[in-house]
Amino acid sequence: MSESRADYHAPVMGKEVLSFLEPSDSGLYFDGTVGGGGHSRMILKACEGCRIIAVDRDEQALNEARSALAPFSGRVRFVHRRFDDAVRDPEVQDRGLNGALLDLGVSSHQLDDESRGFAFRRGVTLDMRMDQTQDVDAIRFLAEADEEVLYEVFRDLGEERNAKRLAREVAKRRSSEAMTTSDQLVAALSVVLQRPPTSQDKARIFQAVRIAVNGELDALQNALPALRDALVDGGVLVVLSYHSLEDRMVKNAFRDWSKSCVCPPELPVCRCRGHALGETLTRKPLKAPDAETIRNPRARSARLRAWRRAA
Ligand SMILES: C[S@@+](CC[C@H](N)C(=O)[O-])C[C@H]1O[C@@H](n2cnc3c(N)ncnc32)[C@H](O)[C@@H]1O
Known part of the structure; x- marks a missing residue:
């Protein structure tokens, strides 16, 4: 802590x-x-x-x-x-x-405790469940959500202008390797933005995934x-x-x-x-x-x- x-x-x-x-x-x-x-x-x-x-x-x-x-x-x-x-x-x-x-x-x-997997700091294993008895965590959400759902989450909850491209990038990456860490989500965002994401960029996208995971x-x-x-x-x-x-x-x-x-x-x-x-x-x-x-x-x-x- x-x-x-x-x-x-x-x-x-x-x-x-x-x-x-x-x-x-x-x-x-x-x-x-x-x-x-x-x-x-x-x-x-x-x-x-x-x-x-x-x-x-x-x-x-x-x-x-x-x-x-x-x-x-x-x-x-x-x-x-x-x-x-x-x-x-x-x-x-x-x-x-x-x-x-x-x-x-x-x-x-909750944000500071890396084991809870909410943070966009390096090397964090994603989780983001407020209730740890819940089935779907961020890893499963990013693996299973339709590309269209990811798009809506990034657009509406993340207010991301490149939401469609980010959803496509996540879908492309997960078909070859499961997205399990903060670094992987940040890497997808970097490709889409064509620059290193700022803390605010990362915070918006991680917050969007969190809001979706927890309904x-x-x-x-x-x-x-x-x-x-x-x-x-x-x-x-x-x-x-x-x-x-x-x-x-x-x-x-x-x-x-x-x-x-x-x-x-x-x-x-x-x-x-x-x-x-x-x-x-x-x-x-x-x-x-x-x-x-x-x-x-x-x-x-x-x-x-x-x-x-x-x-
Ligand atoms: C911002 S913190 C609350 C801090 C608190 N007011 C204090 O002064 O310590 C939000 C808390 O609400 C819980 N929470 C968020 N959404 C919830 C929900 N739908 N039902 C129950 N608890 C929820 C989170 O797990 C977190 O512990």
């Missing part, structure tokens, strides 16, 4: 997250991405009697969170599941949530309405995203839920629910302050949006 334990738990925009959640002593909170426990710790410290359902699909992260949150153990229940599954938990459905948080993507710990957009798409419906009246949902497609999904969902009428424009009278489900608390996404991005470069791409269910 190339970072201190304190860094592992440094939560992105922690103060801002707390200011939206406003944890109350009798509240039940859902941390769908507990990671190293940084945000959960802040929530638990901010209220004496509140409880947290702490979810992560990565068992290693959950173990980290267990030790970071040991002082609060009576007030935390750990759940090893995808957050869109965990929201169907009976306690969540029966009691309702006063607040929910998704801090999407991977932690810097991250599907999980978010499923979780957003489920979390909205699990909130008690006045409950707040906060999402920190690190990819433009995730942020757009959150923005559109919050905008839709905040409309008082969702009838098609051609209908002369409103036939829909006729009232907003709640209000968007962030007109524009919040970004991390400069002081934080200097301390923690990962915070640079964070976009925070918050929504409150009508009281």
